[in-house]
Amino acid sequence: MRTHVHRLGMRDPSDVSELAALIRAGALDPAGIVAVLGKTEGNGLVNDYTRGYLTQSLKLLLGKHGDKPLYIFSGGTEGVVSPHYAVFSVSAGNEKRPQGAKSLAIGCAVTRELKPEEIGTRAQVNLIRAAVEKAMQEARLAPDEVSLVQVKGGCDPAAKDPNRSMAFSRVAGAFGVGLALGEIADFSESDFFGNLNVYSPRASVSSGIEIMMNEVMVLGNSAAWSGPLRIASRPMRDALDLDAVLATLADLKIRRTEKDLKRVRAAIVKGEPDASGKVRGHRHTMLTDGDINAQRHIRGALGGLVAGVLGDGRIFVSGGAEHQGPPGGGLIALICEIGSDPDLIS
Amino acid sequence: MRTHVHRLGMRDPSDVSELAALIRAGALDPAGIVAVLGKTEGNGLVNDYTRGYLTQSLKLLLGKHGDKPLYIFSGGTEGVVSPHYAVFSVSAGNEKRPQGAKSLAIGCAVTRELKPEEIGTRAQVNLIRAAVEKAMQEARLAPDEVSLVQVKGGCDPAAKDPNRSMAFSRVAGAFGVGLALGEIADFSESDFFGNLNVYSPRASVSSGIEIMMNEVMVLGNSAAWSGPLRIASRPMRDALDLDAVLATLADLKIRRTEKDLKRVRAAIVKGEPDASGKVRGHRHTMLTDGDINAQRHIRGALGGLVAGVLGDGRIFVSGGAEHQGPPGGGLIALICEIGSDPDLIS
Amino acid sequence: MRTHVHRLGMRDPSDVSELAALIRAGALDPAGIVAVLGKTEGNGLVNDYTRGYLTQSLKLLLGKHGDKPLYIFSGGTEGVVSPHYAVFSVSAGNEKRPQGAKSLAIGCAVTRELKPEEIGTRAQVNLIRAAVEKAMQEARLAPDEVSLVQVKGGCDPAAKDPNRSMAFSRVAGAFGVGLALGEIADFSESDFFGNLNVYSPRASVSSGIEIMMNEVMVLGNSAAWSGPLRIASRPMRDALDLDAVLATLADLKIRRTEKDLKRVRAAIVKGEPDASGKVRGHRHTMLTDGDINAQRHIRGALGGLVAGVLGDGRIFVSGGAEHQGPPGGGLIALICEIGSDPDLIS
Amino acid sequence: MRTHVHRLGMRDPSDVSELAALIRAGALDPAGIVAVLGKTEGNGLVNDYTRGYLTQSLKLLLGKHGDKPLYIFSGGTEGVVSPHYAVFSVSAGNEKRPQGAKSLAIGCAVTRELKPEEIGTRAQVNLIRAAVEKAMQEARLAPDEVSLVQVKGGCDPAAKDPNRSMAFSRVAGAFGVGLALGEIADFSESDFFGNLNVYSPRASVSSGIEIMMNEVMVLGNSAAWSGPLRIASRPMRDALDLDAVLATLADLKIRRTEKDLKRVRAAIVKGEPDASGKVRGHRHTMLTDGDINAQRHIRGALGGLVAGVLGDGRIFVSGGAEHQGPPGGGLIALICEIGSDPDLIS
Numbered sequence A, B, C, D: 001m002r003t004h005v006h007r008l009g010m011r012d013p014s015d016v017s018e019l020a021a022l023i024r025a026g027a028l029d030p031a032g033i034v035a036v037l038g039k040t041e042g043n044g045l046v047n048d049y050t051r052g053y054l055t056q057s058l059k060l061l062l063g064k065h066g067d068k069p070l071y072i073f074s075g076g077t078e079g080v081v082s083p084h085y086a087v088f089s090v091s092a093g094n095e096k097r098p099q100g101a102k103s104l105a106i107g108c109a110v111t112r113e114l115k116p117e118e119i120g121t122r123a124q125v126n127l128i129r130a131a132v133e134k135a136m137q138e139a140r141l142a143p144d145e146v147s148l149v150q151v152k153g154g155c156d157p158a159a160k161d162p163n164r165s166m167a168f169s170r171v172a173g174a175f176g177v178g179l180a181l182g183e184i185a186d187f188s189e190s191d192f193f194g195n196l197n198v199y200s201p202r203a204s205v206s207s208g209i210e211i212m213m214n215e216v217m218v219l220g221n222s223a224a225w226s227g228p229l230r231i232a233s234r235p236m237r238d239a240l241d242l243d244a245v246l247a248t249l250a251d252l253k254i255r256r257t258e259k260d261l262k263r264v265r266a267a268i269v270k271g272e273p274d275a276s277g278k279v280r281g282h283r284h285t286m287l288t289d290g291d292i293n294a295q296r297h298i299r300g301a302l303g304g305l306v307a308g309v310l311g312d313g314r315i316f317v318s319g320g321a322e323h324q325g326p327p328g329g330g331l332i333a334l335i336c337e338i339g340s341d342p343d344l345i346s
Helices: A017-024 A050-065 A122-139 A162-180 A242-251 A294-310 B017-024 B050-065 B122-139 B162-180 B242-251 B294-310 C017-024 C050-065 C122-139 C162-180 C242-251 C294-310 D017-024 D050-065 D122-139 D162-180 D242-251 D294-310
Strands: A002-009 A033-040 A070-075 A084-091 A103-110 A146-153 A203-207 A215-222 A229-236 A264-270 A316-318 A330-337 B002-009 B033-040 B070-075 B084-091 B103-110 B146-153 B203-207 B215-222 B229-236 B264-270 B316-318 B330-337 C002-009 C033-040 C070-075 C084-091 C103-110 C146-153 C203-207 C215-222 C229-236 C264-270 C316-318 C330-337 D002-009 D033-040 D070-075 D084-091 D103-110 D146-153 D203-207 D215-222 D229-236 D264-270 D316-318 D330-337
Touching: A002 A017, A002 A103, A002 A229, A002 A264, A017 A050, A033 A050, A033 A103, A033 A215, A033 A316, A050 A070, A050 C050, A070 A146, A070 A215, A070 A316, A103 A122, A103 A229, A122 A146, A122 A162, A122 A215, A146 A162, A146 A229, A146 A330, A162 A203, A203 A330, A215 A229, A229 A242, A229 A264, A242 A294, A242 A330, A242 B294, A264 A294, A294 A316, A294 B242, A294 B294, B002 B017, B002 B103, B002 B229, B002 B264, B017 B050, B033 B050, B033 B103, B033 B215, B033 B316, B050 B070, B050 D050, B070 B146, B070 B215, B070 B316, B103 B122, B103 B229, B122 B146, B122 B162, B122 B215, B146 B162, B146 B229, B146 B330, B162 B203, B203 B330, B215 B229, B229 B242, B229 B264, B242 B294, B242 B330, B264 B294, B294 B316, C002 C017, C002 C103, C002 C229, C002 C264, C017 C050, C033 C050, C033 C103, C033 C215, C033 C316, C050 C070, C070 C146, C070 C215, C070 C316, C103 C122, C103 C229, C122 C146, C122 C162, C122 C215, C146 C162, C146 C229, C146 C330, C162 C203, C203 C330, C215 C229, C229 C242, C229 C264, C242 C294, C242 C330, C242 D294, C264 C294, C294 C316, C294 D242, C294 D294, D002 D017, D002 D103, D002 D229, D002 D264, D017 D050, D033 D050, D033 D103, D033 D215, D033 D316, D050 D070, D070 D146, D070 D215, D070 D316, D103 D122, D103 D229, D122 D146, D122 D162, D122 D215, D146 D162, D146 D229, D146 D330, D162 D203, D203 D330, D215 D229, D229 D242, D229 D264, D242 D294, D242 D330, D264 D294, D294 D316
Parallel strands: A033 A070, A146 A203, A264 A316, B033 B070, B146 B203, B264 B316, C033 C070, C146 C203, C264 C316, D033 D070, D146 D203, D264 D316
Antiparallel strands: A002 A084, A033 A084, A103 A215, A146 A215, A229 A330, A264 A330, B002 B084, B033 B084, B103 B215, B146 B215, B229 B330, B264 B330, C002 C084, C033 C084, C103 C215, C146 C215, C229 C330, C264 C330, D002 D084, D033 D084, D103 D215, D146 D215, D229 D330, D264 D330
16 A cells, blocks of 8 residues: 655635646545645634635535545644644555655544533543554554554533633543553543643644544554655654754754755644743743633744645644643654655665 | 943833942942933833833932933834843943954934924935934944944824824934945935835834934944944845844844853844835735734834743844835844953944 | 515524425425525624534535525624524416506526635626626616625635635625616725725625625516515614614604514614714714724624614624615615505506 | 722723822822722733732832722733723712712721632631621711722732632632622532532622732622712622613613713623523623633623713723623613702602
8 A cells, every 4th residue: 555645735625626626637636635635714613614714625626536534623723833734645556665664654543423421521631542443454554663643533512611621532532542552541531631740752742623523644664664754753842942843853854955855745733832921931921811722823833834844834732731741742754755766765 | 432231021011120229339329321222011002112111210220310211113023033132332442352353332312303294205214314423423333334324203292193104214213324324325215105116224113102303323333442342234125134133133243052142232123014015925914904013013023033032032023114224124133231241342 | 587585593503493384385486596695793804704604504405406505694792683594485476566666686606716816806797796686687677776786706715815705795795786887986906995985786696605605686676576675775874873773664664663673574774883983973882992803893793783673683684784774884775565555566 | 088099090000190290280189099909911811911000100209109999900901991090089978968869989998818728618708797897887888878899909929720629719708798798698619610500790890910808898889978979789690681780870860862872981891701601692702702801702792882882982891700790791880970860869
């Protein structure tokens, strides 16, 4: 099997013309699409309808192929972040690979619908854990081969405080991933928000009022897959962790030259405003600003940093990193093309 | 003469306790303060009163010394940017310096009050040019020794469109600086906003409704000054210009180690949302967002980038970079301590 | 002919279930739908995609009948304003009417697509004037029988300042309506924004980047139409003009009792923040607020006032009332059911 | 004794020139000022510094008289609400009054500073209850003569969720008032937010991070006071309760004529977004809007309604009406001049 990633732009959330052109040109088989991961230009909060609008527009375009993919959209293109979506598709892959070479592998799974009272409980954790395990099996990835698990968690739109429900759903997702990957051995529900040192550095979880099931996409590198793509990920210790970004580039043997940076095919960043109210000892105002939500602040800052390093604003950057990476931090994952360069294939 | 820079934090715009403590401890002579440059936590737009509140609070603290300094505050601490202010003071300096060694020099000047109809005209340009020349003389800096000219331009609060008046005032400031530094040979008023390739890469101009005069602070390195501080500046070609930030660090012989970065004493960044609607070919949404002003977007992105490099959110980052640095770009200036390390003093 | 108005709610901009239920129950013939007028819960500014999302959702529901209606949506449900849409449909109407009784008449028309350089010019004015005349003819309404002309004007999304392009398009719409209704005798383009005392008190114009043609809906009362609905409208002199709201109710013989107010079937309000910066002598802050756009402020205030009078938040309230009603003011139109009460039919 | 109310405007939160002029002209004795109640043009949320800025500016003006008054400021002048402040002062009053005539009485009191852990507990309730009783005694008002108790509650700025701390402080204030006025007989802490049918229809409570004590101002009508002012108040059942506004006017024998409305000297309104997500059966979006805080929404709507009735935007309108008036509603209080008209004095 072989994974393809096409990163496409849009004029607005109804504009799927770039994908239409690819399909028309035969460059992408719509039947092979397994997931679409994107940033839309809403506020990324409860009343952000750009996610649903893009989903509806894509489904209209894809017709009978439209119900299969996972649609994982994060709203909020603050600062230099550019609205875009990455289409993940798979095809049979049978080209010869050097002994031991690993390529990007992908697996997806979906849980049953949650009952509202299950949001943010052990029940949701267990469902997500099982879905991650199923997706790993599909991707033929061992836990230590996984670089990133992207989860979209269900959420109760009728909750008294939908933002709180969304946060609890993210936490359940992080614990589900951590259990499946063996990063978290055991937990109690009181750890949720309570013990922030329990976390998965490979979980990236968003939640939304538009779904009641949980969707899981697992990415890693596997010798069972072929193709020119590879992924690497690193935890970020805080919102200033330039070193983590540079190290992830180095993991993929990408230098910061214009030519090398063109090999980057997707960038996924998760972070959060430090709950202490300070970043490296200096006060930030993200959590007390009544005009701009803290999630918009942190996405703008992280997007500015990572886009500056990559020279490209097409970053899937998402806030709400509770139990995903270290407290006040998060993670970064990069997918790049290694092509046939023997040095890169290693 | 010798320049001192103290960078101080605050709990809110009324909190000047850190400066009070320094004065009380005898570490800073209030009579020597010539300028205060700071970021306050408002929105940085017309109705941002945190700038005035901090000014009033500082004047209350400084008493009879309070009317002398320039107060140059930019609102908006988006993302990881930390509310802070840098106090610039001068004292007699007579320590021995190696032959040819240059230290941070500072000069300040103020123009007369503008008439409302002078905002954004050749008249304002000429006033600012003359003030820059006066400040250079005070600082004993030749035009090519100047690293940064910070201008606070007057603005007509009764203008039909105060944001437009503020923008015109910034443009007049940029042209005034460019003329004084010899970067701009000649101009016509139709160049304002019309010919964005005419710019000063060393001008950083803000404007505000609270003043009708123009205030000018010139910074550079001069052999006529002593002390352990030095400044460097670079234009930024766009909001992703990590290379410019790294190069400015290199100009000051600062490596990106925790120890070296502690030598940074002030960071000044100017930028703007690219008017083309794209950054390096990818659409941004800063100019069409009805919820968050474009200036807040760009400050958050630039702040995220530069704070990531420096490991410190105390960045004086300001939007509205018309004719200040390349179109869609801006500039960065860093002040650092070189101490007595012979390698650094060079 | 006979006009029907169904006012429907929604959970979000994709929710057209109430209309689906009406159609399924046979209570509304989708083939008769001529216009949908609604408030969606975006910000009502350039990057408000809730309008397009609802349009897409309605077209999906209506299938082959989906291309015919005008879709006139205004974003922004500030304060107590409730997301909703009013479906205007027509059917053959032949019931007996008392001599001289008039009923709600409706006519719609569309202009050709504009070239970008035509926005806000005499050319657009003339196109809209012709469309209003055509719609009046369709509705068999004389100019003095018209109560309201709702226009959706085209706009150039690639304009340097899209908000300005939207404003110019609104102005062209107002002049087109004024000419067609005989309220404006002549004009020059310099009157646009320049001579605010030239206005149509019956024009309600919005504009949007999603269309390049202009859409026109004319409403009035005509003896040539039948049915239980009637419309009345009044200019509002400013945003505090409670008297205009009460007088419009009185025009329709509606008292402010719970029973009577149930007869209201649609409410359309247009207004703007007074450009003088004051309302009845007291400063307002709508035009200088950098956090909330002035249009959102004025919609919230007008919505609060009119909803308080009607006891119902389903108000189509829209900002941007340049040359629509008096400067700083706007207009109100109410559609109500008069049923068969002889006192009301008169 | 006699109460005076001067309602003054400002250009910005530093502008106290109108009060300065009054004092200079001898029209107002600064020694008599007991409270200042005002609306400033910030966001009214945690990071609103316009309240503190105006307080600092007034104290600077009042000098030695500046520490005595209560400063009760609410941020947020959404829509047509005008920035202003009402200065309450007292003087000896000895003019003859008709038998039984009552005039506006005022009493103020302050509690000790709270410990952070006391916020939102029975301890805070009891402190506020005692302060209300003390202020009533000072005002010589019996509980049934009280029209309004305005409370400014302390709040823990270091709380994990300052907005929550502010809400709990408001609730404690409402219960303290209700107990002092005999409206609430008994309570348990589980009633806080839990039993919204326990409320005081005469309590208007705000809270702020700037103080740790609680401030109380009691207003009512008393035969022991003289002067031309009188107060009336009514609960509002929801944000559309025009009838309550009209009834309060009627209580004061004010008709809605331009001449009569000039007699209004202060308007105080409290309300909240209905927690059910609906107002009179129709969905509102105040609680799910990620761009504009719900408090800003509700102030804009209530301000629009009440300003429309009074023809004047100088409304002290404040959100956060938990246990102050009915759930989803709030209250309105008006102070007016009755002069010497025997009909009005009654």
